[in-house]
Amino acid sequence: MQTLREIASRRELFVNLTLRELRSKYKRSVLGWAWSMLNPLTTLLIYATVFGIFLRVEPDVGDPSGLKNFAMFLMCGLLPYTFLANGLNAGMTSLIGNANLVQKVYFPREILVGATVASWLVSFLIELGVLALVLAFFGNIVVPWVPVVLLLVVLQTMFVTGIALALAGAAVYFRDLQHLLGLVLQVWLYSAPIVYPVALVEGEVGTSGWKITLYNLNPLTRFVEAYRDAFYHLRLPPLDDLAYLVGVSVAVLLAGWWAFSRLEGRLAEEL
Amino acid sequence: MSDAVVRADGVWKRFRLYHERNQSLKATIMRRGRARYEEFWALKDVSFEVPAGSTFALIGHNGSGKSTMLKTLARILRPDKGTVEVKGKMSALLELGAGFHPELSGRENVYLNGAILGLSKRELDRRFDDIVGFAGLERFIDSPVKNYSSGMYVRLGFSVAINVDPDVLLIDEVLAVGDEEFQRKCLERVADLRASGRTIVVVTHSMQTVRSLCDRAVWLENGVVREEGEAGEVADAYLGQVQVDIQQAEAADPSSRWSQLRITQVELLDSRGRPTTRVATGDAVTFRMHYEAAEPVRNPVFSFAITTPDGMLVTGPNTKEAEVFVDKVEGEGTVDLHVPRLLLLLGNYDVTVECTNDSVTHSYHRWSRALRFDVVPGVPHETYGGVVSLDGRFSIN
Structure with missing residues (x-):
C-alpha cells in the first residue's frame, strides 16, 4: 500500500521518464517518429507477402463485417504482439540501462519499468490509430468498438508490465535472460493465431480436446482473438474470453510485482 | 531526542564479495547454484540521530562504511537489519547530474x-x-548536454539538486566541483540552507569542513561507530588516530627507522623558551627539532612544514633556502626556527620535520605530523576564518 501511495505521488516522474524514453528513442534518427511507423509497416509487408501471397493463408471472413483481407487480419494480431515484444524487451533492460540512476537516486524503481512500458504503449496506441484509419478505408468503421479495444489495451498493458517487472528484476542477476527472451518471443509469435487463423489449428487438432484447450490457455491467443473480434469482425469478444483476460492480467501484474519486490532489495549493489 | 529528523537505529548492512559471479543463467545452471561469495558487514549496528536544523558529518577512512551509511539514509541501499528514518523532503547529492x-x-x-x-x-x-x-x-540551456563540458554538466546537476529546497540534504563530498567561483557559490548556498534551519548530513574527508560547518559528527571505523559527538571533538579524535597510524606505519618502515641521522623530538617554545602546544596569533615562538647523528652528516638541510589538520601546507621553510649552512653535524643537537610574530590564525596545526641531503634528493629522516599545536585568537585579531593573517594596515580615505 505504501509503495502504491509513493508511486502515485511520483506521477510527474513517471511522465517525465516516459517522455525521456520517447524522445531519446527517435531523437538521433533523421526519420524520427516515422520509424515508429516504418518498423511495423516493414514487418507487415514481409508477413503479408510470405504468408498471404506465397503460402496463401486464408484469413477469416469478418463476421459480421464481411471483411476479407489478410493484411488487415494480420495487423490486428501483429500490433498487440509487437507491443508485447517491445514492452518486454525494453522493460527488461530498463534497470540495467539506468544503472547510474538506480545507484545514485532513490525513487520507487517500479516507475522505471512502468515508464519504459508506457513509452511503447504510446507507440502502440498510435499504431492502433493508424490501423483504425486504414480499416475505415476497407469499409470497417471501428468507432463503436474503440471502448472494447481500449479495455483490451489496459488489460494487455497490465499483463506486459507484470512480466516486465519480474524480468527487469531477474535480468539484474542473470544478464543472459535477454537472449532467452528473444527465443521465447519467437515461439510465442507462432504459438498464437497471429500470422494464421485459429481455424487452421482447429483443422489439425479439432475443436475440442486438451490440445485446443492448451492452445487457448495462451493469453496472447485470447488477446489477439479479442482485438480481432473488435476491429476485424466488429463484434463483442466472448465474455468468458474477456473474463479470462481480466483474471490473467491482474494475476500476472500482481505476481510480477511481488517478484520485483523480492528482487529489489539488493538492486543497487548488484547492478 | 524527539526532534531528530534523521535517525539510524541499529543499522546493519551486508555486502557480497563475489569470488565467482554468475551473471548468467547458463553459468548458474552449469555450476548448479548461485555464485560463490563471501559476506562482509559494511555497517554493524550503527545508530545515531541528527537533530533538526543541525549539520552532521560522517567521517572515517576509505572503506569505513560512511558512504554506505549515506546511501542507506538516501534509501538507495536497504539495510539488512535496523531502520533508517528521514522526516521531510530529502535531496541527496551523491552524484551530480545522475540521470x-x-x-x-x-x-x-x-x-x-x-x-x-x-x-x-x-x-x-x-x-x-x-x-x-x-x-x-x-x-547553452537548449543544446544537448552531450555537448556540455564536464564542468557545465556538474554545475547544472548541482544547481538542480540544490534548488529542490529539501528539508534534509545529504552530501557526499561533491562540493568540490567546478571552478572556484562556482565552489564559493555552492558553499554559500549550503550555508544559506544551514542558516534557514535545514538539516544537512555530509560525508567528508576534510576535517576543516567538519570543524567549520558541522555541529555534530559520527566517526565510523570498519562499519562500527567509533565515536559520536560534538563535531570538533570527533574530528580531533579522528585526527589523533590518523597521527598514531602514521607514526606506527613509519616505525614499522625500516627505511625510516635508521639512517645516519634521526630526529628525536620536536617542540614548540613560547617567548620565554618554555615548551607549549598552545599559542596566540602574534606571539613570538620557536620551533625546535632535536636530532641525533650516529655518523657525521655533511651539508644537511633541515625543514619544518606547517599543515592544517586536513593536510593543506601553510608554509614549509628549510635551512637551504634560508641560506643557513652547516658543513657537518655529528652527535646530538637542535635546529631552531624562530618566528618573531606567528601570523597563523585560530585553529589546529601540525608540524612535519625533515632532514635531507644538500640537494634535497635523499631524506635522512622525515617525521610527519610530529607535533600538533593550537593557535588561539591574538593580535592581529581576525575571526573571519582562513589560516593566516597578512597583518595589513587599513586606511579609509
Whole structure:
C-alpha cells in the first residue's frame, strides 16, 4: 500500500521518464517518429507477402463485417504482439540501462519499468490509430468498438508490465535472460493465431480436446482473438474470453510485482 | 531526542564479495547454484540521530562504511537489519547530474532531473530561471548536454539538486566541483540552507569542513561507530588516530627507522623558551627539532612544514633556502626556527620535520605530523576564518 501511495505521488516522474524514453528513442534518427511507423509497416509487408501471397493463408471472413483481407487480419494480431515484444524487451533492460540512476537516486524503481512500458504503449496506441484509419478505408468503421479495444489495451498493458517487472528484476542477476527472451518471443509469435487463423489449428487438432484447450490457455491467443473480434469482425469478444483476460492480467501484474519486490532489495549493489 | 529528523537505529548492512559471479543463467545452471561469495558487514549496528536544523558529518577512512551509511539514509541501499528514518523532503547529492540524458537538451534534463529529485512541474517552472542562472548556463540551456563540458554538466546537476529546497540534504563530498567561483557559490548556498534551519548530513574527508560547518559528527571505523559527538571533538579524535597510524606505519618502515641521522623530538617554545602546544596569533615562538647523528652528516638541510589538520601546507621553510649552512653535524643537537610574530590564525596545526641531503634528493629522516599545536585568537585579531593573517594596515580615505 505504501509503495502504491509513493508511486502515485511520483506521477510527474513517471511522465517525465516516459517522455525521456520517447524522445531519446527517435531523437538521433533523421526519420524520427516515422520509424515508429516504418518498423511495423516493414514487418507487415514481409508477413503479408510470405504468408498471404506465397503460402496463401486464408484469413477469416469478418463476421459480421464481411471483411476479407489478410493484411488487415494480420495487423490486428501483429500490433498487440509487437507491443508485447517491445514492452518486454525494453522493460527488461530498463534497470540495467539506468544503472547510474538506480545507484545514485532513490525513487520507487517500479516507475522505471512502468515508464519504459508506457513509452511503447504510446507507440502502440498510435499504431492502433493508424490501423483504425486504414480499416475505415476497407469499409470497417471501428468507432463503436474503440471502448472494447481500449479495455483490451489496459488489460494487455497490465499483463506486459507484470512480466516486465519480474524480468527487469531477474535480468539484474542473470544478464543472459535477454537472449532467452528473444527465443521465447519467437515461439510465442507462432504459438498464437497471429500470422494464421485459429481455424487452421482447429483443422489439425479439432475443436475440442486438451490440445485446443492448451492452445487457448495462451493469453496472447485470447488477446489477439479479442482485438480481432473488435476491429476485424466488429463484434463483442466472448465474455468468458474477456473474463479470462481480466483474471490473467491482474494475476500476472500482481505476481510480477511481488517478484520485483523480492528482487529489489539488493538492486543497487548488484547492478 | 524527539526532534531528530534523521535517525539510524541499529543499522546493519551486508555486502557480497563475489569470488565467482554468475551473471548468467547458463553459468548458474552449469555450476548448479548461485555464485560463490563471501559476506562482509559494511555497517554493524550503527545508530545515531541528527537533530533538526543541525549539520552532521560522517567521517572515517576509505572503506569505513560512511558512504554506505549515506546511501542507506538516501534509501538507495536497504539495510539488512535496523531502520533508517528521514522526516521531510530529502535531496541527496551523491552524484551530480545522475540521470541526465546526453541526447536531451539542458532544459529537458532540468525538468527530468527535477522530477527524479521530486519536484513538480509547477515548482520547476517557478525555479527554472534560478536553476539555470545559478549554473550560469543561460546560453547553452537548449543544446544537448552531450555537448556540455564536464564542468557545465556538474554545475547544472548541482544547481538542480540544490534548488529542490529539501528539508534534509545529504552530501557526499561533491562540493568540490567546478571552478572556484562556482565552489564559493555552492558553499554559500549550503550555508544559506544551514542558516534557514535545514538539516544537512555530509560525508567528508576534510576535517576543516567538519570543524567549520558541522555541529555534530559520527566517526565510523570498519562499519562500527567509533565515536559520536560534538563535531570538533570527533574530528580531533579522528585526527589523533590518523597521527598514531602514521607514526606506527613509519616505525614499522625500516627505511625510516635508521639512517645516519634521526630526529628525536620536536617542540614548540613560547617567548620565554618554555615548551607549549598552545599559542596566540602574534606571539613570538620557536620551533625546535632535536636530532641525533650516529655518523657525521655533511651539508644537511633541515625543514619544518606547517599543515592544517586536513593536510593543506601553510608554509614549509628549510635551512637551504634560508641560506643557513652547516658543513657537518655529528652527535646530538637542535635546529631552531624562530618566528618573531606567528601570523597563523585560530585553529589546529601540525608540524612535519625533515632532514635531507644538500640537494634535497635523499631524506635522512622525515617525521610527519610530529607535533600538533593550537593557535588561539591574538593580535592581529581576525575571526573571519582562513589560516593566516597578512597583518595589513587599513586606511579609509
